[in-house]
Amino acid sequence: MEQVKVFSIEVNNLVKVFYDKKLKREVRAVDDISLGINSGEIFGFLGPNGAGKTTTLRCLAGLYSPSTGQAKVLGLNVAKIGDRIRKHIGFLTENHGNYENLTVYENLKFFSGFYDIRDVDARIHQVLEECGLGDRKDMRVGKLSKGLKQRVALARVLLHNPKILFLDEPTAGLDPQAAADVRTLITHLRSEDRTIFINSHNLEEVQKICDRVGIIDAGKIVQIGTTAQLDKDLFGAEELTIIVKDPISDTLIVELQQLKFVKNIQANHSRLTLRLQDLDANIPNVITYLTKGGTQILEVKKSSHSLEEIYLTLMAESRNNGTRGA
């Protein structure tokens, strides 16, 4: 049998154009984006409001047909498969989307009916336990807290054990504790053959749980990669923070600046911040140089930029220079 290698989720030159009645012209909500997500990966899709995140997600779920380009899930062209592609995916909408007048169990029973689940009741009980809702199955969803409603929504999308999970703003509007609980739950959903695609504004959350991130602005992909890759690509040299015992002298700063691998140096009393080329290889060289000169080192810390810093820098660049290619 012929074996083909495919991404779990793949987008090729996807364009989605809408007609804006107010502006009386066509608007490119998604503008020629391409990305590939591997099986078992948690991918974070970041961008400001109106950047095209939800439109991309809806194209991937077969709710929107691409104007041009392709959206593929599990190797299948979503536009060709139509509504039935959704038997294989779990889609958590931005609003929890549960029927508030029905009980937790009634909600799950309704949604489970659309999938091929062998023992529905057993599966419902299993996902209720997984989502920490075992003792709340007979409660009306409307009576639950926001965090619990979101757990019900997660339980709903897990019912058919989908290989692909699309989560649109999974922690939006939740208090910090509820958001942390939902995050923990998402982390537990990671498995070898389950791919999770998260749309989010929450940079800290994405940094904590995602393997890779994609940043989108004005319908175009600004950058894709791991946080570390993006940090390196964007800021070039990596940073090293060294705290020494005595105040740093101007002479020492001048000497350090003369080292070839030091790109930049900042000193603040006893704290040195160095940007080095090939950080890992040059840390021992810096330490040796300092100790040979009699400097007593108290702490050495490799510092990287947070996803928030990366995101904000990329967005600023994107706005100033036009978006970068993916």
Place this chain on the structure above:
Amino acid sequence: MVEMDAAEICADAGELQDAFNFSNVRKIFTKDWKEMRYNRQLFLSVLLFPLFIAVGIPLLMWGMLLGDGTPPTEFYAFFSVAINGMMKSQFMLIPVLICGMISGDSLAGEKERKTAESLVVLPVTSKEIFVGKALAALVPALFFTGIGFAIMSLVSNLLVLESIQAGLPLLIIGERNFWVIPFVLSPLFALVMVQVGVMISARLSTAKSAQQVSMIFMIPIMVLMFMSIANPEIISDIGFLLVLSVILLSIAILFANFGGKAINKERFIATLG
């Protein structure tokens, strides 16, 4: 990258072809019925309106006759005229109004309650959603109309029991042409209305606005009501009623063909923002 068997993917794709699945329709219908029972405002409106027509109007007429000092022997004649002139058309109004209320709430209500997207992301086709939503409005409408018809027949006949015991035919159920209205014409009017209601509900963002717009389609029934008041013979003519039924059936079939297409998921989702 993940290695997947190409043949398996193709087989999977074949299995996933779009086909009308009545089981999905049934699930949407059952869920909507459960939800409606919990929606007190809607449920009471749906329940009280036919009850008011079925019980309230005959009692009101009876009270007026008593107040006027009309002798009870003349009640039968009055009821007979009133039923011919007005009551028959009420039985077209009841299911259409109920359909308008429920179908207006169907998809626009899902948008208001922010459940619309979780419904359309299910592996269901637009046609299945359309039929499920239409049945969820049609079945209660016909059920309550039937109940209303039975109650009204009972109440009206009880109020003129003396005349019936004296040998006059039963009111309402004693007239052959009357049966055409609740069991042929009303369901067809309701069928047209429910489809119009669901289509409108898919386009608008609030249940109230969808219900209001749907009510415009009650104008033909109002015209028929006025015609029957002015000339009760029209609505008693079985031939006329059957011709009207055929016209309505044709419109209903036409809408049924376009209904699924009218719920364009893309346009529907776009209205959610």
